[in-house]
Amino acid sequence: MSQRVAILISGRGSNMRALCEAMKAADFPAEPILVLSNRPDAAGLDYARANGIPAQIIDHTRFESREAFDAALDDALSAARPDIICLAGFMRLLTAGFVEKWAGKIINIHPSLLPKYPGLKTHQRALDAGDTEAGCTVHYVVPETDAGEIVGQSAVPILPGDTAETLDARVREAEHILYPACLRKLC
Ligand code: GRF
Numbered sequence: 001m002s003q004r005v006a007i008l009i010s011g012r013g014s015n016m017r018a019l020c021e022a023m024k025a026a027d028f029p030a031e032p033i034l035v036l037s038n039r040p041d042a043a044g045l046d047y048a049r050a051n052g053i054p055a056q057i058i059d060h061t062r063f064e065s066r067e068a069f070d071a072a073l074d075d076a077l078s079a080a081r082p083d084i085i086c087l088a089g090f091m092r093l094l095t096a097g098f099v100e101k102w103a104g105k106i107i108n109i110h111p112s113l114l115p116k117y118p119g120l121k122t123h124q125r126a127l128d129a130g131d132t133e134a135g136c137t138v139h140y141v142v143p144e145t146d147a148g149e150i151v152g153q154s155a156v157p158i159l160p161g162d163t164a165e166t167l168d169a170r171v172r173e174a175e176h177i178l179y180p181a182c183l184r185k186l187c
């Protein structure tokens with residue numbers, strides 16, 4: 001049976017696009033049922049609308065607390081009934097209560113080879129450390145940031161002259177392959 005996938009974004013949404021493009025394959029055991037953004041101007045929303053995927057905005061700036069925002073998110077997701085929730089550049093920390101309610105169903109893609117470099121500025125930190133490789137990780141979401149069980153990882157080389165920007169571009173190409181592959185594996 002086709003798994004129902006909700007994708008949460010905050011911006012460009014290139015990983016969301018990669019997931020949705022992969023799900024167009026006839027043999028992919030999942031379908032996108034909702035793209036939800038906390039930012040009204042997220043570029044990724046246009047792709048969802050153009051592809052007939054329900055797109056919803058829950059603007060976090062309209063909520064007084066993280067708990068209130070997460071309650072609205074929970075309402076939207078409960079109505080959509082996803083089997084899997086993919087965070088794809090969703091730049092909000094989720095409350096423990098929300099994460100626990102959806103435990104085992106939420107995955108995220110993070111631009112480092114976890115457990116190295118949880119949090120932000122991962123590429124600059126890898127460059128500063130003199131690492132010879134970087135990469136990305138798909139992992140289950142748990143209350144602690146970027147700490148859940150790993151579903152899959154993909155490494156890329158760090159090349160002489162790399163900047164955070166060039167490394168970001170190389171890692172993102174790997175993300176677009178890894179995330180759909182991990183989703184397929186979980187389905
Ligand atoms: C990606 O680098 C992902 O690893 C991180 O946020 C970025 C999202 O990019 N979580 P995009 O919006 O999917 O293009």
